[in-house]
Amino acid sequence: MKQRIYLCLAHMSGNEQKFIQEAFDTNWVVPLGPNVNGFEQDLKEYVGENKEIVALSAGTAAVHLALLACGVGPGDEVLVQSFTFCASSHPITYLGATPVFVDSENDTWNMDPVLLEEAIKDRIAKTGKKPKAIVPVYLYGMPAKIDEIMAVAAKYDIPVIEDAAEGLGSRFDGQVCGTFGEYGVLSFNGNKMITTSGGGALICADADAKKEIMFYATQARENYPYYQHERIGYNYRMSNICAGIGRGQMTVLDEHINHHKHTYELYKELLADVEGITLHDNPSERYDSNFWLNTITLSPELRVKGEDMAYEAAVSGAVGGAAGVTHAAESLHTDCEPNRNIEAMRMALDAAGIESRPLWKPMHKQPVYKDAPAYVNGVSEALFKVGLCLPSGPCVTDDDIRYIVEQIKAAIVR
Numbered sequence: 001m002k003q004r005i006y007l008c009l010a011h012m013s014g015n016e017q018k019f020i021q022e023a024f025d026t027n028w029v030v031p032l033g034p035n036v037n038g039f040e041q042d043l044k045e046y047v048g049e050n051k052e053i054v055a056l057s058a059g060t061a062a063v064h065l066a067l068l069a070c071g072v073g074p075g076d077e078v079l080v081q082s083f084t085f086c087a088s089s090h091p092i093t094y095l096g097a098t099p100v101f102v103d104s105e106n107d108t109w110n111m112d113p114v115l116l117e118e119a120i121k122d123r124i125a126k127t128g129k130k131p132k133a134i135v136p137v138y139l140y141g142m143p144a145k146i147d148e149i150m151a152v153a154a155k156y157d158i159p160v161i162e163d164a165a166e167g168l169g170s171r172f173d174g175q176v177c178g179t180f181g182e183y184g185v186l187s188f189n190g191n192k193m194i195t196t197s198g199g200g201a202l203i204c205a206d207a208d209a210k211k212e213i214m215f216y217a218t219q220a221r222e223n224y225p226y227y228q229h230e231r232i233g234y235n236y237r238m239s240n241i242c243a244g245i246g247r248g249q250m251t252v253l254d255e256h257i258n259h260h261k262h263t264y265e266l267y268k269e270l271l272a273d274v275e276g277i278t279l280h281d282n283p284s285e286r287y288d289s290n291f292w293l294n295t296i297t298l299s300p301e302l303r304v305k306g307e308d309m310a311y312e313a314a315v316s317g318a319v320g321g322a323a324g325v326t327h328a329a330e331s332l333h334t335d336c337e338p339n340r341n342i343e344a345m346r347m348a349l350d351a352a353g354i355e356s357r358p359l360w361k362p363m364h365k366q367p368v369y370k371d372a373p374a375y376v377n378g379v380s381e382a383l384f385k386v387g388l389c390l391p392s393g394p395c396v397t398d399d400d401i402r403y404i405v406e407q408i409k410a411a412i413v414r
């Protein structure tokens with residue numbers, strides 16, 4: 001029996017246990033210590049640009065603290081890419097602020113700089129206030145048009161928080177994504193480019209910014225011999241054990257990125273002659289995606305076997321269901337869902353032991369955000385209906401990819 005092929009599973013280097021053992025041996029089993037410092041140093045050297053790093057308990061925590069540091073509070077608005085995972089926007093609501101969603105452009109699938117400027121002008125006209133921050137995302141690892149986004153941000157003097165949770169090691173014009181804005185968010189969840197089992201980090205501009213983030217990440221304690229609190233803080237620091245895993249993972253970061261890029265090359269070669277299927281690609285030489293997830297789009301005309309069965313039965317375990325953490329679906333359909341041929345392809349691959357997943361559903365189409373303002377051009381919604389993520393992680397072999405493409409071809413009605 002062939003082993004199931006997953007999108008992106010964690011892959012250990014073998015060096016993790018040494019760092020964890022050291023933590024136990026030296027009794028640093030706490031949310032600070034030599035591994036935390038070492039991991040931050042490794043990341044600092046990796047991202048360059050004279051940045052500082054704070055290791056945190058999750059990427060979501062990094063988004064939350066970056067927003068806090070940008071002064072986001074109740075009644076404020078934050079401009080955020082709509083085509084993203086919910087962790088880019090949820091923390092805006094934690095602070096009592098309102099996300100204002102901005103749609104994507106077709107080249108990178110990330111925040112459209114033109115629409116961003118329209119949104120800024122319109123928010124100022126409508127509310128009399130500037131949005132407090134801009135959150136572009138490097139979806140599936142693809143660099144955004146960050147030069148144009150930074151130019152718009154500078155024009156209106158609004159800080160940028162880059163959500164590089166999926167884009168660790170991606171580059172734009174040779175510069176590491178997450179180092180262009182005021183803050184950059186990284187994630188080390190189990191399915192990301194590298195993992196600390198769960199964790200994240202915030203890339204900060206300088207030592208002062210780092211100090212402020214550390215303050216809020218450790219319950220905002222004032223400098224007294226007793227606990228004195230003048231602000232609300234959070235318990236968001238990374239543990240020294242998780243950071244030990246992170247140090248081990250840093251020894252294979254380049255290897256992982258190269259492997260993801262290799263899976264892209266192989267998909268590109270094998271899918272080249274498959275009519276009706278397009279692999280998402282770097283728009284030009286300036287973009288250097290880490291290809292965290294390879295994604296394809298299916299032409300609506302492409303007929304896939306089993307389309308008549310698509311959406312006929314409620315799924316269990318499609319996304320996040322494995323751990324039993326999802327609510328049961330209330331209906332088989334929503335008012336915005338992938339085309340039948342996408343669902344049929346997902347089911348065909350699933351039956352062949354291959355995990356695939358529709359593109360992330362845009363936040364402006366999520367019921368929980370139905371009242372949030374959105375600046376929309378149709379791009380993310382159209383992509384959501386035609387796109388699928390394919391296995392791309394370090395455990396996916398060349399043979400796996402040949403098998404996946406064979407199964408994709410076999411599912412097409414010719």
Ligand SMILES: *Cc1c(COP(=O)(O)O)cnc(C)c1O
Nearest residue numbers: 058059060085087088165187189
């Ligand atoms: C994974 C992810 C996050 C959050 O990271 P966690 O470590 O899972 O909290 C944020 N934004 C995007 C786009 C992500 O994919």
